[in-house]
Amino acid sequence: MKKHLLYSIILSFFCLPSFAQQNTYLLKPSRVFDGEVIHENWQVLVQKDKIIAVGENLNVPLNTEIINLPHTTLLPGLIEGHSHLLLHPYNETSWDDQVLKESRAERIVRATVHAKNTLMAGFTTVRDLGTEGSDYDDVGLKQSIEKGIIAGPRMLVAGRALVVTGSYGPKGFQSDVTVIQGAEEADGIDNLSKAVRTQIGKGADVIKVYADYRWGPFKDAQPTFLESELKLVVDIAKSSGRDVVAHASTTEGMRRAIMAGIKTIEHGDGGNAEVFALMKEKGVCFCPTLAAGDATTQYKGWKKGQEPEPTRIQEKRKSFKLALNSGVKICMGGDVGVFPHGENAREMELMVEYGMKPMDVLQSATAINAEVFKLKELGRIKNGYFADIIAVEGEPEKSISHIKNVIFVMKNGIIYKK
Numbered sequence: 001m002k003k004h005l006l007y008s009i010i011l012s013f014f015c016l017p018s019f020a021q022q023n024t025y026l027l028k029p030s031r032v033f034d035g036e037v038i039h040e041n042w043q044v045l046v047q048k049d050k051i052i053a054v055g056e057n058l059n060v061p062l063n064t065e066i067i068n069l070p071h072t073t074l075l076p077g078l079i080e081g082h083s084h085l086l087l088h089p090y091n092e093t094s095w096d097d098q099v100l101k102e103s104r105a106e107r108i109v110r111a112t113v114h115a116k117n118t119l120m121a122g123f124t125t126v127r128d129l130g131t132e133g134s135d136y137d138d139v140g141l142k143q144s145i146e147k148g149i150i151a152g153p154r155m156l157v158a159g160r161a162l163v164v165t166g167s168y169g170p171k172g173f174q175s176d177v178t179v180i181q182g183a184e185e186a187d188g189i190d191n192l193s194k195a196v197r198t199q200i201g202k203g204a205d206v207i208k209v210y211a212d213y214r215w216g217p218f219k220d221a222q223p224t225f226l227e228s229e230l231k232l233v234v235d236i237a238k239s240s241g242r243d244v245v246a247h248a249s250t251t252e253g254m255r256r257a258i259m260a261g262i263k264t265i266e267h268g269d270g271g272n273a274e275v276f277a278l279m280k281e282k283g284v285c286f287c288p289t290l291a292a293g294d295a296t297t298q299y300k301g302w303k304k305g306q307e308p309e310p311t312r313i314q315e316k317r318k319s320f321k322l323a324l325n326s327g328v329k330i331c332m333g334g335d336v337g338v339f340p341h342g343e344n345a346r347e348m349e350l351m352v353e354y355g356m357k358p359m360d361v362l363q364s365a366t367a368i369n370a371e372v373f374k375l376k377e378l379g380r381i382k383n384g385y386f387a388d389i390i391a392v393e394g395e396p397e398k399s400i401s402h403i404k405n406v407i408f409v410m411k412n413g414i415i416y417k418k
Contacts, residue, residue, distance in 0.1 A: 024048075024064045025415075027408075029074040029391055035367035035380035038397060044074060046387040049413035054381055067418070069391045069408060075362070076379050077124025077388030077411060078403075079369035080153070080344050081287050081333025082266055085111045085118070085126070085141060086134045089339055091299045096170040099133035099182050107134050111141050115152025117342030120417055122390040122406040125154040127333065127373055129208050129245065129266065130161035132182045139203035151416060154388075156373060158245070159204035160184040162195060162233065164224040167215040183210065192229055196236045207237045211246040211262075212253030221270075223253045230260035243374070245287075251275055258284050264331060264372065269293070269312075271319045276326035285329045285372050288320050290350040292335035320354045330356070331372055332365040345404045358400040387413040 025046045032042035032054070045053040045060060053059075060066075086107050087098060098107070118126060131138050142155040161183040168183050186195035196207055209225060216222040225233075234244045243263035248254040250270045257265060258278050264285045265271075271279075271286075279286060293316050294304070302310050309317075323330060334347030351361045370379025377385045389410045394402030409417035 024061055025410075025413075026058065026060050026064050026066045027069060027074060027389065027391075028066065029069040029072045031072075031395075032074045032381055033076075033362060033366075033397065034382060035076050035370075036363060038073075042074075042381075044381060044389065046389070046410070046413055049387055051381065051383055051385050051387050051389075054383055067408075072391040072393055072407065073395055073397075073402070074381065074389060074391050074408075075122075075396075076366040076370075076381055076385075077153075077390055077409075078122050078344070078365045079332070079373070079375070079379060080118065080123045080126040080336060080365075081264075081331040081369050081373070082289055082335045083118070083126040083128045083333070083341070083344075084130060084132060084335070084337030085114045085128050085152075085155075085341065086131045086137055087337030088114070088341075089299075089337075090296065095132070095182070099180060100170055104134060104137065108137055108141070111137070112144075112150050112152070114337075114341035115141065115145060115150060117340075118336070118344065119151055119153050119409060119411065120406070121342045121344055122392065122403070122409055123153055123344050124388040124390070124409070124411040125156075125369075125375065125378060126336075127156045127158075127206065127369075129158045129206075130183060131159065133180050135160065136202045136204075142203075153411070154375075154378075156205040156375075157203065158206050158208040159199045159202055161208040161210065162186055162192070162199075163210045163213065167213045167224050168210065187225065187229060189232060192232055193236060196233055200237070200240050200242065204242070206242055206263075207233060207244045209233055209244060209246050209257075209262075211248040211257040212250045213247070221250050221253070223250060223256060225256070227256040227260055230256055230262065234261040254279075258282050266333070266335075267292075268323070269316060269319055271322060273322050273326065276323050276328050280326050280328045283329075285331050286323050287331040287333040288316075288323065288351070289333060289335040289347070290316060290320065290354060291346040292338040294346070294350060295339040317354050320351075320356075324355055329368060329372065330360075330364055331369050332361065333369075345401075348400055348403055352400045359397045361400055362397060362403075387411075 027044040032039045138157040145152040163183040164187045165185045212223045245264045246257035246262045249267045367379045391408035393405040396402040
């Protein structure tokens with residue numbers, strides 16, 4: 001009996017869960033979106049972690065598992081451009097209370113759930129732009145996913161992010177009280193140089209700066225870093241092969257970031273025709289985060305669909321339309337964490353609602369994000385690319401809401417949802 005029990009324990013240890021097994025699969029959907037266009041009656045052959053063939057009537061090896069996906073569109077795994085896996089919606093717990101009162105253990109446990117929800121929603125990669133007071137826990141989360149300890153998307157992480165002294169929060173305490181900040185304070189040549197290099201050394205894939213914030217005399221958004229300081233951050237990051245992204249919601253904050261060589265502008269509420277034209281000229285990409293503003297406005301009492309749109313939403317529509325008209329490259333990223341993880345597609349729906357064509361949104365969430373974020377062999381259904389593949393019921397290029405009908409998720413050749 002004891003010997004039988006020992007064999008059972010050993011067997012259970014080595015028999016990994018189904019999501020950890022790799023095989024050869026032939027995926028047979030109704031149609032395939034390859035990151036650029038739709039192909040009818042295409043098949044996709046996956047072996048181990050790579051796509052090895054695409055097209056009609058493929059020759060398949062012996063022992064290939066055939067997966068029929070009728071009435072579906074097959075797509076590259078979606079790429080979330082702006083996420084915070086260590087945050088959860090502010091109508092559940094305020095940002096201040098998450099930073100100040102939730103233990104690091106709680107935040108990490110929540111993040112593991114958020115990671116799985118994100119993956120199950122078809123987002124196989126995320127760019128996570130700041131831990132908001134949780135140190136470098138995004139690095140540990142990324143490593144845990146890579147080791148197969150937990151299920152989640154591929155991650156590009158920004159670590160603590162950078163703010164100028166006195167600009168960020170939490171705030172509102174007596175002057176002699178010091179509290180944890182939601183990002184790392186650093187300014188001036190020496191402090192910034194050390195902070196950027198430290199973040200790189202701790203595992204940041206991208207450096208995030210707050211080019212402006214609500215620290216004006218009337219709590220209005222005003223620029224923070226000088227253009228020369230932003231340029232220093234960019235130069236140091238670039239020397240290590242990394243890009244810099246900027247939270248920027250004012251026209252001047254955006255302009256400084258663009259001139260400094262920032263890769264992407266996040267939010268961009270104050271963008272005008274001139275600043276978007278400058279972005280296009282300099283090759284800077286725009287990540288509008290429409291869903292975050294939509295969510296926070298509702299948290300403050302706006303009854304969407306029942307009441308007129310508040311000024312903030314009207315202005316967001318206007319700035320997004322200006323961005324579209326300028327021809328600037330647009331990334332798909334919703335600032336998830338402000339609203340629930342797993343509901344990332346809200347951003348895609350709003351991009352269409354605000355004037356972008358569904359096909360352009362699909363490209364933004366796949367091939368364009370992969371290109372902008374330097375994610376080689378991702379974002380396309382293409383021979384030799386990584387097998388990050390999802391299937392949705394319906395035709396999302398006609399009705400973007402169909403992107404939420406996820407029935408199949410594969411990441412790195414491993415099936416997580418079937």
